[in-house]
């Protein structure tokens with residue numbers, strides 16, 4: 238059974254804990270990403286992270302650098318990518334979504350180059366693309382724990398600012414908020430959460446974990462606080478169901494988690510429709 | 520003793536080559552209720568943005584609360600209602616109460632007392648704009664005028680010392696407009712909040728304001744509203760810098 242497996246295989250246990258962590262932090266940060274309409278930018282950033290991972294794999298293969306794992310290089314690339322994106326967004330003020338194709342294509346381009354240099358696709362890169370149930374080492378888990386904790390602290394600390402800036406940047410600026418600094422912190426937080434989530438859901442689906450639970454929550458929540466709480470609940474359910482079913486069906490968990498999220502979204506919309514129809518008939 | 524809150528000194532502003540403000544100087548004393556009027560495109564929003572630090576100063580100087588504008592940080596002294604209240608994100612999942620609460624942000628210390636303790640301020644502000652019953656309604660589900668009243672509540676919830684309103688009553692119905700002007704007078708009289716109210720409807724504000732400022736690229740009149748009222752239409756039109764015949768007559 239899974240429980241036995243969880244108890245006996247450390248990697249599996251680490252994956253499960255990581256899942257719980259990212260199932261919490263990704264939808265939490267995702268709520269701000271969705272209301273600020275940055276979902277696609279998160280996607281661009283995840284491809285830059287892939288370039289970092291590919292770079293790490295390449296370095297590992299060619300120079301056997303053991304202290305710098307692909308996970309670490311992924312985080313570094315992600316943070317650099319975040320800073321580049323935020324700069325592009327302020328340069329192209331009037332059409333900020335231009336930052337998406339620029340970073341996305343650059344990320345994919347660099348990934349292709351490094352993957353080729355590292356002698357092609359191997360199972361490692363497959364795990365990074367779609368997630369894996371047994372990809373998390375103990376040191377990775379600790380790093381993910383620290384990142385999640387850091388992001389959580391920042392969100393608690395900057396909650397009012399993030400909320401006000403997402404809603405009405407002009408008013409927030411007049412109120413004395415340092416919009417620019419907070420935007421940078423926010424995009425770096427996004428980079429950190431993406432790097433942490435990639436172990437579980439993979440590069441291609443990481444933005445889904447940040448946005449699908451939020452899309453579902455928005456349909457039922459009555460306030461911003463509720464949106465956050467429901468997003469986290471939907472996120473955790475998707476991660477737990479996705480990891481368990483992925484393990485049994487031998488499917489990369491990225492797929493099962495996202496499909497669970499999509500099912501939750503569909504069910505929520507249906508139940509809401511029935512409920513409204515019921516109330517209406519009274 | 521009167522205290523100067525804003526001092527604008529010889530400000531000129533251009534967008535590309537187009538000069539929109541020319542040698543503007545005026546000051547706003549604590550306790551004043553200033554009506555800033557002028558036709559469309561006369562530079563009202565521009566001078567407001569310069570005073571709020573939203574637009575970069577090109578020429579001249581502005582002092583807010585005794586400090587040069589670039590050294591001033593707003594810690595709840597100044598609040599603002601924007602002209603384009605629809606600049607916010609319409610699908611945003613926040614209740615009216617949460618939106619008004621955003622106005623309290625600068626009151627919160629680093630330790631952040633829970634908003635629960637400050638909730639009565641929020642209800643008080645909602646009450647002042649007659650929106651209490653919508654406290655838990657989603658902001659996107661309110662009508663344009665109702666949203667505008669929520670933004671007005673957000674701007675007064677913090678009890679700022681200076682409140683700047685850029686055509687805040689656009690989309691608000693007549694009954695609520697009159698009530699709103701009364702609320703502004705009350706804030707001014709009872710709480711001593713200094714007000715700058717931008718409008719292009721000169722007729723409906725002259726009875727409320729203590730100072731009238733007519734702007735059209737440069738300042739055409741700055742003084743007492745009753746002196747302005749006592750002039751002939753022709754003199755006023757000249758000062759307003761535009762034909763304002765129709766505006767005063769629908770008063």
Ligand SMILES: Nc1ncnc2c1ncn2[C@@H]1O[C@H](COP(=O)(O)OP(=O)(O)OP(=O)(O)O)[C@@H](O)[C@H]1O
Pocket residue numbers: 534535539557558559560561562563564565566602719
């Ligand atoms: N960001 C901008 N870039 C270029 N020109 C601008 C910009 N903002 C305003 N202008 C121009 O500056 C002039 C003054 O604009 P402003 O918004 O200050 O007028 P206003 O008095 O507030 O008008 P209204 O009554 O319509 O609100 C206008 O001619 C406008 O076209």
Ligand SMILES: [Mg+2]
Pocket residue numbers: 563564565602685
């Ligand atoms: Mg204007």
